[in-house]
Each structure stands twice: as structure tokens, then as C-alpha cells.
Amino acid sequence: MEQTDTLSQPTYEELLLTVAQLKQEVANLRRMIFGQKSERFVPVNADQIVLPGLEAPPGNTRKTETINYIRRKREKAKLTPHGRSPLPAHLPRIEVVIEPDQDLTGCKRIGEEITETLEYTAPKLHVRRTIRPKYARPNGEGVVIAPMPSMPLPKSEAGASLLAHILVSKYVDHLPFHRLRQQFKRNNAFDIPASTIDGWFKGACLLTAPLGMVMREMIQKSTYLQADETPLRVQDPTVKGKCHTGFMWPYLDPVQGLIVFDYQPSRSRNGPAEMLKTFTGALQADGYDGYNQFEHRAGITLLGCFAHARRYFEKALDQDAERATWMLTAIQKLYLVEREARQAGLSYSDRHQLRQEKAAPALTEIKEWLHQNSTKVLPASLIGKAINYTVGMWPRLERYITDGRFEIDNNLIENAIRPIALGRKNYLFAGSHNAARNAALIYSVLATAKYHDVNPAAYLEYLFQTILDYPFHKLSDLLPQNWKPKSQS
Secondary structure (H helix, E strand, C coil): CCCCCCCCCCCCCHHHHHHHHHHHHHHHHHHHCCCCCCCCCCCCCCCCCCCCCCCCCCCCCCCCCCCCCCCCCCCCCCCCCCCCCCCCCCCCCCCCCCCCCCCCCCCCCCCCCCCCCCCCCCCCCCCCCCCCCEEECCCCCCCCEECCCCCCCCCCCCCCCHHHHHHHHHHCCCHHHHHHHEEEEHHHHCCCHHHHHHHHHHHHHHHHHHHHHHHHHEEEEEEEEEEECEEEECCCCCCCCCCCEEEEEEEEEECCEEEEEECCCCCCCCHHHHHEEECCEEEECCCCHHHHHHHHCCCEECCCCCHHHHHHHCCCCCHHHHHHHHHHHHHHHHHHHHHHHHHHHCCCCHHHHCCCCCCHHHHHCCCCCCCHHCCCCCCCCHHHHHHHHHHHHHHHHHHHHHHHCCCCCHHHHHHHHHHHHHHHHCCCCCCHHHHHHHHHHHHHHHHHHHHHHCHHHHHHHHHHHHHHCCCHHHHHHHHHHHHHCCCCC
């Protein structure tokens, strides 16, 4: 008896759907490799000239509206006679006078031509000698000598400025320690052993640890946080043949301007659960499942990120241009309200009022459009995924207009993790889990300094000179936002 095949064959429609999905994957891969990374969206202007052959199909026109906002006009910089901007006046000048070779007997100087060029002097190590004269008191009453200032690392040759330079070179300029050693050797003919630099780095981390504890406590007492996560390769002796993948979890308080990185060996929900176990307030994050545990926790309100929702529709432009363009244009209206508030320098209360007047109606329009189109698209298509994600996140997305402190997206925290993305391409991995925790500590201090536009090298030098003698209960005074350079103090 002939045996029949019991496996059901795919239908023609299922094959078409499979082909469409495969085409989407190929298009996404080609875009990742060859396409532009920018997500900037420029809507079609009705007054813009359209090239022949690129006209929109008939019946595809929509009503337009005019959106006005005030923008500060930039002042044009004064240019040199050669059309270049003048060099900054605060830079030191070294004058070189070149006299003519001709005989100047009887000549009268009538002026001069000045040409300025930027030059660079390579940084070099130098030795600071601290000399403390000793004086004998009369009649043998003892010896007088000035007390030795506190050293950042007792019994170490590294001064505060050198420690600051090492940390900034690795975590701001993304230079691995071996490249830094090469620079020292090239500029000074002085080879610092790798073990010595590693020891200095660990000492600097121990020196900074008390401030890190204060920053962590302040973050946990915040009432509004943004959170995200990013991977970091870590060497682990228990993992053979490859690096372990750990995760940096940054937490940002936009009101205080405070950023804290927390290293965790995994991306599990235990990381944010432990960090935020005493937190109450608003937590803004993307749609990662690890944050869903806070959905029903008393005292915590979850906020969404419109930048993530927008990203899904931007990817769907090539597949469903009409629907994707409508949503991108609608979201752009929300960002125009944010721009208006930012450029006008509105307070939190005034920004809340502006959002109620202008953003709330736009959100209502977007919500109605989502429900109308959610049943008209294939769930597996790019536009279907974009709509389903936005519908699922909608209660969190629209909450940002309830408080003027809240941001429309998570871009501030995403900007904070960019140095990690750049760093791991250069130093490749952390040497151990403890090294990753030390990196999280330094990233916290430097990211907060960057947030407040503070010179990281000058700030760290001051911190290392001061922290040993500073009262622990006043360490918050040493945060970057509270520090002022000597020229401003």
C-alpha cells in the first residue's frame, strides 16, 4: 500500500508571505551594511519641486497645515581677511618676528603683517619636586617643617594630574593603556610598565569609590529616572575560548543631571530590580521586558520613549510609505512642541501647560489613527510591527505630557552610553568583572561631568587632590555640577 505524505504543504498565500518576510530581512541587512544610519525624516513639502517620474500617485494627497515656531537667529562670526574665523583670544601666543634681509638704513616702519597659525606641543611628563624646608627651633625646642599635602595614592609616584590624564585618555578619548604607554615612551623616552599603570588605575578607582556611593544613593532617591542597557565584553576565567557578555545599566536623573552606571553580569531583570528596589517615581525606558516588572509596582510609573516608536516607522518607510510617513509626520509635530519649549527656555510648569495645549490634541489624533490601522496591516510586516509596538506601549508613551519634568524620549540616556560603544571598539573588553565595575564607576563620574559641560581632566585632578581630606557627609559637594574651575571661583 502506498504511503501518503502527511505533512501539509504551504499554500500560495503563505509562500508569498514568506517571500515578503525574506525580502524585508534582506532589505534590512543591506541597509545596515550599505545604507545611511541617520533616522532623520524630512516630510514632502507641497511647495517643493518634484522631479519628473517621482510624482506621487493620484489620490494620494492629504490636507496640509502650517506649523510656525520661533528660532533664535545665529550671529555671523567675524572673519579674517582670508575668510576664516579668528583664532580664540584665550590661547597663548608665541611671537616670531621676521625682519627683511634687505638694508633697512633710513627706512621707517609703517606697520606689520600678522599671520596666525595653530601649533601643537606634545604633552610630556614632568617631575614635581615638593621641597619642605626644615627649621630648628632656638634652644633645642624641636624642628619646624610644613605638613606634607595629602597624596592621591600614598607611597606612589603618580600625581593627581597624571591619574586624571590616564582615566580621561581611556574613558573619554578611548585609548587602551598600551597605546597610552606608547605615547609616554614616544614623548619622553620613558617606558612605564603596564603593571604600574594598572595599579594606578585601581588606586584611582578606590579613591573615587566613596563619591560613587554617594551618586548611587542620590539616584535611588530620585523621583524621575531614565534607564537603558548596553553590552560589554568581559574576560571571565570560567568562560573558555571567548569573552563573557556583561551589561552596563545607566540610570539618568535629568532634573539633577546625575548619571550612574551599574555593571551586571547579565541582562536579566535582577539588575534593575536590585538597583531600583527602593525607588519610587517615574521610570522611563524602552520596551525591553526587563522593565515590565515595574508596571504594577506601587509607587512607580513607567514612561515610554517616542524615539524607539518612531524608529519602527522609519524602518517601515520602504514597505508602506503612506502609513509610515503619516506617523512620522505626526510624531514630528510632537517634537516641534518640545523644540518650542526648549528654545523659549520654559520652566517645567510652563512646558507642561504648552504640552497640554499643543501636544495633547496631536496625541489624541495619533491614538485614533493607530486603532484604525492596526487591523488593516499584517502583524508580521514592518508597518504591522511598528503599529503593534506603539499600541502596546501607548499608555507609557502618552504619559510624558502629565509632568513638565518628563522628556518625550530616552535620547539623553542613549547619548550617555555612546562613550561605552566607542570604548569597546578600542579596548575591546574589560579584564574581569571587577574591572567592569571599576569602569562603571569612572563612566558615572565622567558622564555626569560631560552632562554639565565640565572639563573632565581638570575636574578629576581637583577631585583627586581633595577627596582624601573631605568630610564624607559632604562628598556631594565634590560632584561635577558643584565644581567650579579656579578661574570662576
